[in-house]
Amino acid sequence: MPTYLPHTAEQDAAMLSFLGLERMEDLFAHLPAAVRLAGGLPIPAGRSELDVLDDLAALADRNVAAGLTCFAGAGAYDHDIPPVVRALASRSEFVTAYTPYQPEVAQGVLQALFEYQTLVARLSGLPVANASLYDGAAALVEALNLAASTTGRHGVLLSRGVHPHWRAAARTFAAGTGHQIEEVPLVEGVTAWPAGGRDDLAAVVVGYPNYLGYLEDIATARALADASGALLVVAADPVAAALVRSAGAWGADVFVGEGQALGTALSFGGPYLGLFAVREELVRRLPGRIVGETVDVVGRRAFVTTLRAREQDIRRERATSNVCTNQTLMAVTAVIQLGWLGTDGLREMALRCASGAHELAERVTQIPGVSAASGAPFVREFALRLGRPVEAVLAAMAGRGILGGVAARALEPPGAMGGDGDDVLIVTVTERHRARDLDAYVEALREAVAS
Amino acid sequence: MSAAGGRAASAPLVGRESEPTMFELSSPGRSAAQLRATGIAPRALDAMIPAPHRRDDRLVTVDLAERDLVGHVTRLSARQYSVDLGAYPLGSCTMKYNPKMADEVAALAALAHVHPAADASLTQGWLELLVTLEERLCAITGMTAATLQPAAGAAGELTGLLLMRAYHQARGDARRRVLIPDSAHGTNPASVTLSGYQVTTVPSTARGLVDLEALAARLGDDVAGIMLTNPNTVGLFEEDIDPIAELVHGVGGLLYYDGANLNAILGQARPGDMGFDIVHMNLHKTFATPHGGGGPGAGPVAVGDALVDFLPGPRPVRRDDGYGWESPARSIGRVHGWHGNALVLARALAYIETHGAEGLAAVAEHAVLNANWVRRRLAAVLPAAYDRPCMHECVVTATALKEATGVRALDVAKSLLDEGFHAPTVYFPLIVDEALMIEPTETESPETLEALAQALERIVARAHDDPARVHAAPQATPVGRVDEARAARTLVATEDMAVRAGLR
Numbered sequence: 001m002p003t004y005l006p007h008t009a010e011q012d013a014a015m016l017s018f019l020g021l022e023r024m025e026d027l028f029a030h031l032p033a034a035v036r037l038a039g040g041l042p043i044p045a046g047r048s049e050l051d052v053l054d055d056l057a058a059l060a061d062r063n064v065a066a067g068l069t070c071f072a073g074a075g076a077y078d079h080d081i082p083p084v085v086r087a088l089a090s091r092s093e094f095v096t097a098y099t100p101y102q103p104e105v106a107q108g109v110l111q112a113l114f115e116y117q118t119l120v121a122r123l124s125g126l127p128v129a130n131a132s133l134y135d136g137a138a139a140l141v142e143a144l145n146l147a148a149s150t151t152g153r154h155g156v157l158l159s160r161g162v163h164p165h166w167r168a169a170a171r172t173f174a175a176g177t178g179h180q181i182e183e184v185p186l187v188e189g190v191t192a193w194p195a196g197g198r199d200d201l202a203a204v205v206v207g208y209p210n211y212l213g214y215l216e217d218i219a220t221a222r223a224l225a226d227a228s229g230a231l232l233v234v235a236a237d238p239v240a241a242a243l244v245r246s247a248g249a250w251g252a253d254v255f256v257g258e259g260q261a262l263g264t265a266l267s268f269g270g271p272y273l274g275l276f277a278v279r280e281e282l283v284r285r286l287p288g289r290i291v292g293e294t295v296d297v298v299g300r301r302a303f304v305t306t307l308r309a310r311e312q313d314i315r316r317e318r319a320t321s322n323v324c325t326n327q328t329l330m331a332v333t334a335v336i337q338l339g340w341l342g343t344d345g346l347r348e349m350a351l352r353c354a355s356g357a358h359e360l361a362e363r364v365t366q367i368p369g370v371s372a373a374s375g376a377p378f379v380r381e382f383a384l385r386l387g388r389p390v391e392a393v394l395a396a397m398a399g400r401g402i403l404g405g406v407a408a409r410a411l412e413p414p415g416a417m418g419g420d421g422d423d424v425l426i427v428t429v430t431e432r433h434r435a436r437d438l439d440a441y442v443e444a445l446r447e448a449v450a451s
Numbered sequence: 452m453s454a455a456g457g458r459a460a461s462a463p464l465v466g467r468e469s470e471p472t473m474f475e476l477s478s479p480g481r482s483a484a485q486l487r488a489t490g491i492a493p494r495a496l497d498a499m500i501p502a503p504h505r506r507d508d509r510l511v512t513v514d515l516a517e518r519d520l521v522g523h524v525t526r527l528s529a530r531q532y533s534v535d536l537g538a539y540p541l542g543s544c545t546m547k548y549n550p551k552m553a554d555e556v557a558a559l560a561a562l563a564h565v566h567p568a569a570d571a572s573l574t575q576g577w578l579e580l581l582v583t584l585e586e587r588l589c590a591i592t593g594m595t596a597a598t599l600q601p602a603a604g605a606a607g608e609l610t611g612l613l614l615m616r617a618y619h620q621a622r623g624d625a626r627r628r629v630l631i632p633d634s635a636h637g638t639n640p641a642s643v644t645l646s647g648y649q650v651t652t653v654p655s656t657a658r659g660l661v662d663l664e665a666l667a668a669r670l671g672d673d674v675a676g677i678m679l680t681n682p683n684t685v686g687l688f689e690e691d692i693d694p695i696a697e698l699v700h701g702v703g704g705l706l707y708y709d710g711a712n713l714n715a716i717l718g719q720a721r722p723g724d725m726g727f728d729i730v731h732m733n734l735h736k737t738f739a740t741p742h743g744g745g746g747p748g749a750g751p752v753a754v755g756d757a758l759v760d761f762l763p764g765p766r767p768v769r770r771d772d773g774y775g776w777e778s779p780a781r782s783i784g785r786v787h788g789w790h791g792n793a794l795v796l797a798r799a800l801a802y803i804e805t806h807g808a809e810g811l812a813a814v815a816e817h818a819v820l821n822a823n824w825v826r827r828r829l830a831a832v833l834p835a836a837y838d839r840p841c842m843h844e845c846v847v848t849a850t851a852l853k854e855a856t857g858v859r860a861l862d863v864a865k866s867l868l869d870e871g872f873h874a875p876t877v878y879f880p881l882i883v884d885e886a887l888m889i890e891p892t893e894t895e896s897p898e899t900l901e902a903l904a905q906a907l908e909r910i911v912a913r914a915h916d917d918p919a920r921v922h923a924a925p926q927a928t929p930v931g932r933v934d935e936a937r938a939a940r941t942l943v944a945t946e947d948m949a950v951r952a953g954l955r
Binding site: 107111 | 546616931
């Protein structure tokens with residue numbers, strides 16, 4: 001029975017004796033007999049950690065996807081993670097720390113979160129960021145709640161260019177909050193906004209770039225929000241943000257984003273990093289934790305979680321959100337990754353992604369039967385129409401060692417796209433891809449669509 | 452000139468200074484990044500992205516040499532308490548030792564480098580892992596099926612409440628209220644509000660348990676359910692769980708189990724056998740996945756037969772020809788961007804497989820043994836709020852100490868930092884005056900518990916002899932007590948705000 005218990009048998013006996021008890025089961029004697037579990041848990045016996053590691057490693061080896069050259073994106077990106085990020089982010093002082101409720105012994109995490117908030121604010125072009133949320137989807141859900149509480153309305157115009165899973169999560173939680181979400185369709189890869197304002201809208205939400213990779217006309221969304229007295233929520237990509245206008249520069253009230261690309265591995269979808277920033281007037285409605293700078297009793301600089309009166313443990317049913325745990329370790333990781341990249345490195349990395357993506361897009365659209373899904377501008381991701389179901393093409397490419405992208409319809413609930421989009425493939429290029437990877441992609445796709 | 456990246460004066464080992472922010476260490480022109488040679492011709496930005504979309508300002512992040520970045524982050528780590536450093540006897544959050552083997556599992560390239568949208572045929576290992584974990588969690592809690600999507604406990608709560616809502620709605624049954632004991636975690640009422648229900652608070656008895664009569668008086672056919680933590684937040688087992696379940700089920704309501712305290716009953720009792728219909732678990736508490744300084748966590752939700760059809764989708768399922776994804780017929784939908792905090796889930800499975808049935812039962816036994824030993828050991832200096840056997844944590848009160856010396860629970864907590872321990876949770880649960888909530892966990896040795904008890908004895912003695920010194924604690928930490936009011940009055944949440952405020 002492997003365990004991590006430090007107690008010796010003699011100590012167990014002495015402690016029980018101190019309590020006037022004889023056996024361990026006496027500790028549970030006050031539980032009603034009817035709820036006591038007889039016969040132990042119906043799970044296998046324990047094994048040494050080395051045996052368990054072997055078994056899990058063998059199980060993991062059945063993940064064929066881990067060995068493929070990854071051109072899949074759609075909200076989860078295969079960027080390089082340098083050794084320094086792995087070395088620093090795995091320091092146990094960060095990994096095994098508790099929530100920084102005792103600031104005197106948590107200045108390390110608190111200062112790292114302050115630096116994270118600074119970097120997210122700069123990326124977003126908005127002045128204040130929180131200390132992170134679970135993921136991009138959770139950030140969107142919280143943005144809708146913030147918009148509803150700010151405007152006193154429940155209507156949401158949600159572009160279908162926002163990631164389908166984020167939209168799905170927004171619909172799920174709207175069952176409780178009562179938000180009325182209307183999705184706005186894409187035409188030629190970008191949102192076809194309705195004309196004219198509405199008096200029931202809390203938020204207008206747009207992706208930048210959208211989940212197909214295309215850069216949307218944010219000015220139109222801003223105008224629609226203005227005409228409606230609604231907040232503009234921009235779901236932006238932090239890597240693209242190195243090159244394109246920031247959410248804040250476009251006039252966003254709220255920025256949400258997925259921060260996985262900033263140093264966190266693909267990880268089969270989690271844990272990721274929910275980015276969240278707002279205009280200064282909205283700070284008292286922020287969800288989750290926020291770190292502020294202050295001083296200690298002798299005037300030394302110190303950091304502490306602040307504006308705590310918004311939070312669930314104090315405000316209970318009137319809190320701005322129910323969020324308690326966030327994604328601190330991923331936020332610390334993002335600080336290290338952005339610290340390593342630096343100003344020029346981040347831009348260079350984003351430019352390399354974009355250069356590779358544009359080269360690949362040009363080459364694959366010369367393959368007979370393959371065309372771009374839109375002529376709209378893009379950064380490191382774009383969508384193709386293959387003129388045939390995408391799944392078979394992806395399977396053929398996997399056979400050649402390539403994860404060829406993400407089938408758009410696989411992200412939607414079955415039937416949601418009504419047949420339109422069955423042939424849409426989302427393709428992503430990152431700075432990890434070399435010229436020979438692009439060559440191999442073009443060949444694999446050419447062969448897959450020809451067969 | 453920027454601050455000196457190689458000066459270690461902020462590390463408690465050699466100095467007492469503040470650590471400069473990374474922005475104070477930054478110097479334009481410096482860089483750590485080395486990108487691989489791709490052989491792909493670079494393109495001009497203008498040629499790729501039209502003018503209206505291009506940044507018209509230069510995004511400045513930070514400019515550091517790798518050596519200075521490493522020094523900075525390492526010094527931050529030296530200013531941070533952690534489980535690996537010492538004990539965290541704080542209630543409600545089960546800060547137990549995090550086995551290193553789970554770190555190795557999470558670092559497996561064949562788990563970490565898998566794209567979440569890859570076809571099921573390419574991710575069979577992950578799917579089997581998730582299905583196995585779901586089966587284990589159901590066996591441990593006595594439930595039928597589970598969703599692994601919720602990213603943390605609060606997300607699990609809200610998911611569970613939306614399941615409750617969907618269940619009632621499917622029966623054409625519009626209900627309005629959810630009952631919550633006054634001892635509950637703050638996330639409970641906050642989650643209820645977000646689920647569209649209203650909170651009705653149920654008072655506790657003088658014994659720290661749900662008041663059955665008060666509960667009965669608040670029940671009606673508009674009650675959707677009750678949220679309970681068992682053992683509850685004062686560390687006591689709700690011995691009337693049978694009549695509670697009978698009463699709530701009697702009006703058609705459901706029982707929700709807040710799994711924050713599941714560590715106390717592993718292998719001893721199961722929520723499903725107590726009559727609970729919905730159970731969330733905090734894998735970062737009970738199953739030792741590290742807290743990460745406040746996340747990531749994982750908050751799976753397990754349910755009984757009547758709720759399986761409503762679970763979030765898609766769910767990983769085992770089929771004759773392998774593993775795949777399936778959405779339940781009446782699913783409430785997605786509650787996560789992908790499949791949940793997968794690498795946290797993998798760590799939890801590693802922990803469960805290592806311990807097995809007997810190991811998990813021993814975990815609960817020693818968690819309860821340690822807590823009761825501390826409760827009894829401290830009786831003379833800091834009496835328990837409820838003088839009866841506790842489960843995995845005990846709540847003691849500093850009310851008498853405050854009356855005698857003016858020293859409050861907060862002062863005791865801060866003094867404990869100077870004694871080399873993390874502070875207990877204080878002023879929670881709200882029903883106990885001057886509460887100090889101590890959860891030793893099973894992984895602290897009797898020697899550590901004795902040292903903790905002696906430290907608390909010294910603090911109490913000091914409170915009588917030299918209360919000013921206790922009020923002035925902590926002194927040994929990188930910073931002393933911080934001015935929280937100032938932080939809230941003038942928000943300085945970024946380096947740029949600090950510059951504007953004249954602080955740089």
